[in-house]
Amino acid sequence: MVAENAVNTVITEGEPFYGPDFGMLRRNDPEMAQVLLDELERTRGGLQLIASENFTSPAVLAALGSALTNKYAEGYPGHRYHGGCEVVDRAEALAVERAKLLFGAEHVNVQPYSGTTANLAAYAALLRPGDTVLAMALSHGGHLTHGSRSNFSGRWFDVVSYGVRRDTELLDYDEVRDLALRYRPKMIICGAAAYPRLIDFAAFRGIADEVGAWLLADMAHTIGLMAGGVIPSAVPYADVVTFTTHKSLRGPRGGGILCTSEVAARIDRAVFPFTQGGPLMHAIAAKAVMFGEALRPEFAGYCAKMIANCRALADTLAEEGMRPVTDGTDTHLALVDLRGLGVSGAEAERRCAAAGITLDRSVIPYDPEPPTVTSGLRLGTPCVTTQGMEPSDLVEVGRLVARAVREPRAAGEIGERVAALSAAHQAYPCRR
Numbered sequence: 001m002v003a004e005n006a007v008n009t010v011i012t013e014g015e016p017f018y019g020p021d022f023g024m025l026r027r028n029d030p031e032m033a034q035v036l037l038d039e040l041e042r043t044r045g046g047l048q049l050i051a052s053e054n055f056t057s058p059a060v061l062a063a064l065g066s067a068l069t070n071k072y073a074e075g076y077p078g079h080r081y082h083g084g085c086e087v088v089d090r091a092e093a094l095a096v097e098r099a100k101l102l103f104g105a106e107h108v109n110v111q112p113y114s115g116t117t118a119n120l121a122a123y124a125a126l127l128r129p130g131d132t133v134l135a136m137a138l139s140h141g142g143h144l145t146h147g148s149r150s151n152f153s154g155r156w157f158d159v160v161s162y163g164v165r166r167d168t169e170l171l172d173y174d175e176v177r178d179l180a181l182r183y184r185p186k187m188i189i190c191g192a193a194a195y196p197r198l199i200d201f202a203a204f205r206g207i208a209d210e211v212g213a214w215l216l217a218d219m220a221h222t223i224g225l226m227a228g229g230v231i232p233s234a235v236p237y238a239d240v241v242t243f244t245t246h247k248s249l250r251g252p253r254g255g256g257i258l259c260t261s262e263v264a265a266r267i268d269r270a271v272f273p274f275t276q277g278g279p280l281m282h283a284i285a286a287k288a289v290m291f292g293e294a295l296r297p298e299f300a301g302y303c304a305k306m307i308a309n310c311r312a313l314a315d316t317l318a319e320e321g322m323r324p325v326t327d328g329t330d331t332h333l334a335l336v337d338l339r340g341l342g343v344s345g346a347e348a349e350r351r352c353a354a355a356g357i358t359l360d361r362s363v364i365p366y367d368p369e370p371p372t373v374t375s376g377l378r379l380g381t382p383c384v385t386t387q388g389m390e391p392s393d394l395v396e397v398g399r400l401v402a403r404a405v406r407e408p409r410a411a412g413e414i415g416e417r418v419a420a421l422s423a424a425h426q427a428y429p430c431r432r
């Protein structure tokens with residue numbers, strides 16, 4: 001027996017309907033089903049070296065595609081503004097419990113829709129419009145939410161920027177301290193979108209304490225490495241740690257906040273009702289699945305491999321005349337300076353794309369070129385590591401990238417090798 005429901009889908013009686021059913025999408029909306037297939041084909045057919053992307057597990061995708069998307073649950077577990085939240089409460093409680101265990105944080109908020117809204121909530125919790133903030137310059141590797149004039153942070157707050165030293169391209173803690181003493185910020189932000197080295201959280205804590213500032217660690221990029229225990233944790237030092245769930249942590253697109261008990265209530269109120277409405281319960285369920293995966297011992301191995309792979313990639317690019325900023329990396333990402341090859345970042349991004357290699361152009365510190373052109377590339381290893389690649393594979397990837405940048409006419413030939421390498425390490429391999 002079959003039952004027809006309102007959206008014209010057929011459910012066989014007795015079979016529990018849990019959500020993701022690609023056949024149903026194909027029948028109901030073949031046009032959109034094709035978009036999904038084409039995107040899968042695109043990622044499977046080439047190399048994904050965008051440092052902020054990853055491939056979630058099928059379990060995470062299943063939770064994301066679940067009926068939990070239907071539920072309104074404004075508020076927090078046990079204190080909702082809607083009826084019928086007792087089941088989704090379990091999803092959020094699990095996510096919070098697992099994240100607390102994973103990071104050793106006193107308090108966790110798993111509701112932020114993204115890294116940007118997590119940062120917005122952190123500003124809202126700790127500051128008033130017009131307050132002074134000290135954060136890393138976007139042109140040196142910071143993020144839009146760290147004071148760009150095109151973002152709420154630069155428009156509503158008085159942001160003073162620090163950068164990296166010209167000679168070493170490393171964070172200049174003396175400059176951070178001098179600026180903090182001069183401008184007396186109410187909040188200092190550490191963390192970046194394009195900085196390949198470790199951050200000295202203790203040094204930032206010391207400076208924040210000296211001037212009585214809050215310390216926000218924006219770990220959007222390196223949170224997975226922190227979860228895997230392969231880089232130092234910001235939790236013992238920062239009042240608030242914001243993060244994204246879709247980068248090195250390998251979860252669904254979204255954000256999260258870890259904080260001390262002292263600011264917990266302010267953070268929760270800043271997320272809801274101040275900056276967000278109903279939480280995305282399907283995404284929160286998927287975050288719980290992801291935290292569960294990150295708690296398994298093999299996740300630490302994955303994180304260590306991300307770094308080893310990135311070092312192999314950066315070393316190879318260096319041999320090929322693409323100088324790694326800071327001469328290397330401690331993380332999952334590398335920035336390279338292309339000026340030695342006389343090719344702009346934008347042109348290199350285009351040439352790599354023609355050979356099936358997806359990566360981002362990026363400004364490098366003291367870049368003479370504007371952000372639309374740039375002198376550099378940012379590359380990362382979360383995706384290729386999830387696909388099972390090893391440092392020896394990344395040596396080949398580095399050579400392919402360098403050749404694609406240097407020899408645009410060889411794009412077809414390079415593309416064939418890229419496709420073969422990707423085929424040997426498939427994201428979401430087909431079931432046989």
Ligand SMILES: Cc1ncc(COP(=O)(O)O)c(C=O)c1O
Nearest residue numbers: 114115116143192193218220244
């Ligand atoms: C340091 C940093 N903070 C915040 C964000 C914002 O994250 P989202 O794109 O999820 O808003 C990013 C994203 O790249 C980031 O790198």
